[in-house]
Amino acid sequence: MTRYTNSSQPATTFSLDGEEVPFTPGDTVLQAAHRVGRYIPHLCWHPGMHPHGSCRLCSIKVNGRPAAACTALASAGLQVENQTPAMQAQRKALLQMLFVEGNHFCPSCERSGNCLLQATASHHEMEGPHFEEFYPARPVDASHPDVLLDHNRCILCGLCVRASQAQDGKDVFAIAGHGIEAHLVVNSPSGKLGDSALSVDDSAAQICPVGALLPKRRGFETPIGERRYDRHSVADAHTQEATAQGHEEDPT
Amino acid sequence: MTMAPPSAPASVRQAVERTLARHGAVPHRLVQMLRELQAELGWLPRDVLAQLAHALQRSQADVEGVASFYRFFHTQPVGEYRLLFSDNITDRMLGNQALLERLCLRLHVRPGQTRHDGRVSVTTTSCTGLGDQGPALLVNHHQVVTRLDEARVDEIARLIEARVPATEWPAEWQQVADNIRRPGPLLGESLAPGSALASAVARGPRLTLEEVEASGLRGRGGAGFSTGLKWALCRDAPGEQHIVVCNADEGEPGTFKDRVLLTRHADLVFEGMTVAAWAIGARQGFLYLRGEYRYLLESLEAVLARRREQRLLGANILGQAGFDFDIEIHLGAGAYVCGEESALIESLEGQRGTPRIRPPFPVEHGYLGHPTTVNNVETFCAAAHILAKGGAWWAAMGTRKSSGSKIHSISGDCTRPGLYEYPFGTPVAQMLEDCGASDTQAVQVGGPSGTTLSAMEFGRRIAFEDVPTAGALMVFNRSRDMFEVARNFAHFFAHESCGFCTPCRVGTELVVRQLDKLAAGRGSRMDVEQLQQLDVLMHATTHCGLGAAACNPLRDTIAKFRPAYERRLTSLHFVPGFDLDAELADARILTGRTDTHAHLPQTDDPAWHP
Ligand SMILES: Cc1cc2nc3c(=O)[nH]c(=O)nc-3n(C[C@H](O)[C@H](O)[C@H](O)COP(=O)(O)O)c2cc1C
Numbered sequence: 104m105t106r107y108t109n110s111s112q113p114a115t116t117f118s119l120d121g122e123e124v125p126f127t128p129g130d131t132v133l134q135a136a137h138r139v140g141r142y143i144p145h146l147c148w149h150p151g152m153h154p155h156g157s158c159r160l161c162s163i164k165v166n167g168r169p170a171a172a173c174t175a176l177a178s179a180g181l182q183v184e185n186q187t188p189a190m191q192a193q194r195k196a197l198l199q200m201l202f203v204e205g206n207h208f209c210p211s212c213e214r215s216g217n218c219l220l221q222a223t224a225s226h227h228e229m230e231g232p233h234f235e236e237f238y239p240a241r242p243v244d245a246s247h248p249d250v251l252l253d254h255n256r257c258i259l260c261g262l263c264v265r266a267s268q269a270q271d272g273k274d275v276f277a278i279a280g281h282g283i284e285a286h287l288v289v290n291s292p293s294g295k296l297g298d299s300a301l302s303v304d305d306s307a308a309q310i311c312p313v314g315a316l317l318p319k320r321r322g323f324e325t326p327i328g329e330r331r332y333d334r335h336s337v338a339d340a341h342t343q344e345a346t347a348q349g350h351e352e353d354p355t
Numbered sequence: 356m357t358m359a360p361p362s363a364p365a366s367v368r369q370a371v372e373r374t375l376a377r378h379g380a381v382p383h384r385l386v387q388m389l390r391e392l393q394a395e396l397g398w399l400p401r402d403v404l405a406q407l408a409h410a411l412q413r414s415q416a417d418v419e420g421v422a423s424f425y426r427f428f429h430t431q432p433v434g435e436y437r438l439l440f441s442d443n444i445t446d447r448m449l450g451n452q453a454l455l456e457r458l459c460l461r462l463h464v465r466p467g468q469t470r471h472d473g474r475v476s477v478t479t480t481s482c483t484g485l486g487d488q489g490p491a492l493l494v495n496h497h498q499v500v501t502r503l504d505e506a507r508v509d510e511i512a513r514l515i516e517a518r519v520p521a522t523e524w525p526a527e528w529q530q531v532a533d534n535i536r537r538p539g540p541l542l543g544e545s546l547a548p549g550s551a552l553a554s555a556v557a558r559g560p561r562l563t564l565e566e567v568e569a570s571g572l573r574g575r576g577g578a579g580f581s582t583g584l585k586w587a588l589c590r591d592a593p594g595e596q597h598i599v600v601c602n603a604d605e606g607e608p609g610t611f612k613d614r615v616l617l618t619r620h621a622d623l624v625f626e627g628m629t630v631a632a633w634a635i636g637a638r639q640g641f642l643y644l645r646g647e648y649r650y651l652l653e654s655l656e657a658v659l660a661r662r663r664e665q666r667l668l669g670a671n672i673l674g675q676a677g678f679d680f681d682i683e684i685h686l687g688a689g690a691y692v693c694g695e696e697s698a699l700i701e702s703l704e705g706q707r708g709t710p711r712i713r714p715p716f717p718v719e720h721g722y723l724g725h726p727t728t729v730n731n732v733e734t735f736c737a738a739a740h741i742l743a744k745g746g747a748w749w750a751a752m753g754t755r756k757s758s759g760s761k762i763h764s765i766s767g768d769c770t771r772p773g774l775y776e777y778p779f780g781t782p783v784a785q786m787l788e789d790c791g792a793s794d795t796q797a798v799q800v801g802g803p804s805g806t807t808l809s810a811m812e813f814g815r816r817i818a819f820e821d822v823p824t825a826g827a828l829m830v831f832n833r834s835r836d837m838f839e840v841a842r843n844f845a846h847f848f849a850h851e852s853c854g855f856c857t858p859c860r861v862g863t864e865l866v867v868r869q870l871d872k873l874a875a876g877r878g879s880r881m882d883v884e885q886l887q888q889l890d891v892l893m894h895a896t897t898h899c900g901l902g903a904a905a906c907n908p909l910r911d912t913i914a915k916f917r918p919a920y921e922r923r924l925t926s927l928h929f930v931p932g933f934d935l936d937a938e939l940a941d942a943r944i945l946t947g948r949t950d951t952h953a954h955l956p957q958t959d960d961p962a963w964h965p
C-alpha cells in the first residue's frame with residue numbers, strides 16, 4: 104500500500120460528523136482524527152501505542168454501522184458519526200459502567216483533575232452513576248518505593264501492559280482472570296509491585312489514564328484548580344497526550 | 356535447563372520437566388501444558404506457573420494470566436474429586452439443582468467449596484453438551500455421567516467416600532447415547548474413508564474449491580459465511596503456510612450435534628479438513644476440541660492414527676506428491692468465548708482467549724500469523740459429502756439462500772430429544788411435531804445467542820433468510836417460566852464473558868444483578884427499561900459477538916413474554932436492590948436483640964408511614 108503513497112502526504116479524506124478529515128493509508132479513524140485535533144473520546148488508546156479496543160469509549164458509526172474508532176481503518180469517503188446525541192448517550196452509559204465497576208471516590212483521589220476518566224465523564228455531563236454500584240473489595244499494592252498501585256481505580260485499559268512491553272521492554276504487567284473478575288497482575292515472584300522491575304521513570308508507570316498507578320510522594324504537587332483538566336477541556340486538541348512521552352507514530 | 360523455586364517438591368518439578376519435554380518447550384503450547392499438568396497434579400500451584408514461565412521465556416504474570424482465564428484451570432487447591440453439574444436451563448428443567456443439593460448433603464460439602472479434608476468439591480459449569488441425556492455431570496474435567504437421578508447421586512457419594520477412582524465408576528453411567536432421531540445425508544450413512552479425498556485429488560485444488568462454491572455451502576457455526584469464499588480468501592492470502600482449523604468448541608448451550616459427528620463420523624470431519632487443506636494448500640491442521648469433550652480424545656486420536664496408516668494424512672496423501680497434511684488435536688479448558696474464531700486462535704497460541712481486533716481476519720492473519728480458515732465440525736462433514744456427491748447435489752436441497760441440510764440438537768420439553776437433520780426451510784412446527792413436543796410455549800433457536808420464538812411464530816422456517824441457527828432447538832412448554840429461562844442465559848453470558856471490553860464485562864454483570872433483583876421481588880418498571888437500554892448499548896458497542904448477543908434472550912422474552920416480567924414488579928418506580936432491614940442482621944446478632952425495635956421497616960412497608 105505504502106509503495107504508492109508518500110506517507111507524509113495525506114492520500115485522501117473521510118467525513119467525520121460532516122467535516123473532511125485527511126488520513127494516511129493504514130491510519131485508524133481515531134489516529135487520523137487525533138492528528139488534526141478532532142476529539143473522539145478514548146481511554147484505552149494512546150498515540151504511539153498499539154490499539155486495544157477494550158474501553159469502547161471511541162464507539163462510532165461508520166457508514167451507519169457500529170465500530171470502534173481506535174481499531175476501524177480509515178478509508179476514502181467513509182461517513183463517520185461521532186458527536187451525535189446517540190453516540191454521546193452511549194458513551195455516558197459506558198462511563199457510568201466504569202464508575203460503578205470500580206471504586207472512584209474522585210474528591211479523595213490524587214489524580215483528580217489530571218484523570219482522563221474523570222475529565223471524560225464530566226465532558227459527557229455524567230452527573231451520577233445511574234447504575235447501582237458494585238463496591239468491589241480490591242487490594243491496594245503499596246509495596247513499591249515510588250509507585251502506588253490501587254486496583255480500585257483500574258479500568259483494565261491495558262496501557263501499562265502495552266507500555267511496559269513495547270516501550271520499557273520489561274513486561275511488568277498482565278491481565279488475569281476473566282469476566283467481572285478480570286484484573287491486573289504484576290510480574291514478580293511475589294506478585295507485588297515492589298518486587299518487580301518497574302521504575303518510576305518507566306512509561307508504564309506514567310501512562311495510566313486514571314489514578315490506579317500513581318507516583319508516590321508527589322501528592323498535590325500541582326494544586327487542585329490548576330491541573331490539566333481544570334485548565335483545558337478533554338476535547339481540546341491533544342490535551343491528554345501532550346505531556347506523556349507519546350509521540351505520534353504509526354503503531355503498525 | 357529450567358530452574359524451579361526451591362519450594363516445589365522434586366516430584367512436581369519433574370512433572371513440569373516431563374511436560375515441557377513432551378511439548379518441546381514451545382511457548383504457544385502453554386494451554387496444553389497447563390491442562391496436562393493439572394490432570395497430573397490436581398491444580399496449578401504458583402511454583403509450577405513460575406517454572407513454566409521461566410522455561411518458556413514468558414513472564415510469570417503472563418502465564419498466570421493464561422492459567423486464570425480458563426474455567427477448568429485451578430490456581431488454588433481443589434477437591435480430589437471435582438464434580439461439575441451442567442447448568443443449562445434444560446439441565447435445570449430435569450432437576451439438576453435438587454440433585455446437586457442432595458449430593459452436597461450426602462457428602463457434607465457446600466456447593467462451590469472444597470471439603471475440609473480436600474476430598475471433593477461440587478459446583479456447576481456451563482452446558483456440557485449432553486442436553487439430550489441430562490442432567491449431566493463432569494468429573495475431574497474428564498469423565499461424564501449422564502442421566503443423573505437420585506439413585507446415581509447417592510451411589511456417587513458412596514463411591515467418593517470409598518475413594519473409588521472415577522475411572523472405575525460404572526461404565527453405563529458414562530455411556531453417551533447418540534440419539535439420532537432423524538438422519539439425513541450428514542447423519543446417515545457415512546462415506547468410505549478417502550472417497551471424498553480421492554474425488555478432490557482427481558479434480559485438483561482449483562476445481563475442488565469451485566465444487567464447494569457451487570454447492571452454496573454456508574458455515575454451520577452460526578454466522579453462515581460462504582465456505583467456498585472463505586477458503587478462496589484464505590488460499591489467496593499471502594503466507595508461507597496455510598492452516599486449517601476445525602472448531603469443535605461447541606459451547607453454545609443446547610448444542611450437541613458436533614459431539615455426535617465427532618463420535619460417529621470423525622473420519623468425515625478429518626476428511627473434510629483434508630479436502631480444505633488440498634483446496635487452500637495447507638500443511639497443518641488443528642481440531643480445537645472443547646474441554647468438556649475430553650472423553651472423546653482417545654477415540655479421535657485413534658482415527659487420526661488409522662488415517663495416517665491409510666495414507667489419508669501425512670506426506671504424499673493418496674500418493675499425490677507434495678500433498679502433505681496432518682492434524683493435531685488441541686483441547687480447550689472451559690471457555691465458551693474460545694469458540695469465537697480469533698479467540699480460538701489465541702488459545703491455540705497459548706494465550707488468554709480474548710477475541711482479536713479485526714481486520715485483519717484469520718483468513719489473512721490467523722494462527723501464528725499464517726492465513727487460517729476456521730470452520731465448524733458440521734461444515735467439514737458437509738464439504739466431504741459435497742466432494743463425494745457434487746456441489747449441485749447439495750445445492751438442490753434447502754432454500755435459495757440456504758442450501759443443503761442442517762443438523763439440529765433438540766432438547767427440553769419433548770418426548771424424543773436428540774438429533775434431527777432437515778433441509779433448510781423446514782418450519783419449526785414440523786420439528787416440534789417430530790420430536791414429540793406438546794403444549795409448547797416457546798422455543799429457543801440457536802442457543803442463548805439465538806432467537807426466542809413464541810407459539811405464534813412456529814410457522815417460521817429455519818434458514819439464514821428467516822430464523823438462522825447454530826444448531827440448537829430448546830423446547831419450553833407452558834409450565835415453564837420464560838423469565839427464569841432468560842435469567843439462566845444471563846448468568847451464562849456473565850460467567851463466560853472474557854472481561855476484555857467494558858460493555859460486556861460490566862454489562863453482563865449488570866444484567867445479572869438486575870434480573871436477580873427482579874427474581875427476588877424487588878424490581879420495578881425502571882429495571883425493565885434499564886435492561887432494554889443495556890441490550891441496545893451492548894449490541895452496538897461490544898468488541899465481539901458474545902457481548903453483542905448476550906441480551907438477545909432478554910430482548911425477545913421481554914417483547915414476547917412480558918407478563919413473566921410484569922408479575923415480578925413490585926412498583927412502577929424505583930425499588931432499591933438492598934434490604935435495609937437485612938443489612939442490620941449482623942448488628943442484631945452482635946447485640947443479641949430480636950425485639951421489633953431492632954428491625955427497620957422498608958420504605959414501602961405500610962408500617963413506615965403510620
Ligand atoms: C462467542 C462466540 C462463540 C462461538 N462458538 C462457536 C462454536 O462453538 N463453534 C463454532 O463452530 N463456531 C462458533 N462461533 C463462530 C465462529 O467464530 C466462526 O464463525 C465459525 O467457527 C466459523 O465456522 P463456519 O464458517 O463453518 O460457520 C462462535 C462465535 C462467537 C462470537
Ligand code: SF4
Binds near residue numbers: 260
Ligand atoms: S493500571 Fe492504569 S494503565 Fe494499567 S490497566 Fe489499570 S487503568 Fe490501565
Ligand code: SF4
Binds near residue numbers: 710897898901902903
Ligand atoms: S464482548 Fe465480551 S467476550 Fe467479547 S471481547 Fe468484549 S468482553 Fe470479551
Ligand code: FES
Binds near residue numbers: 145146158159173174
Ligand atoms: S479507545 Fe477505542 S476502545 Fe478504548
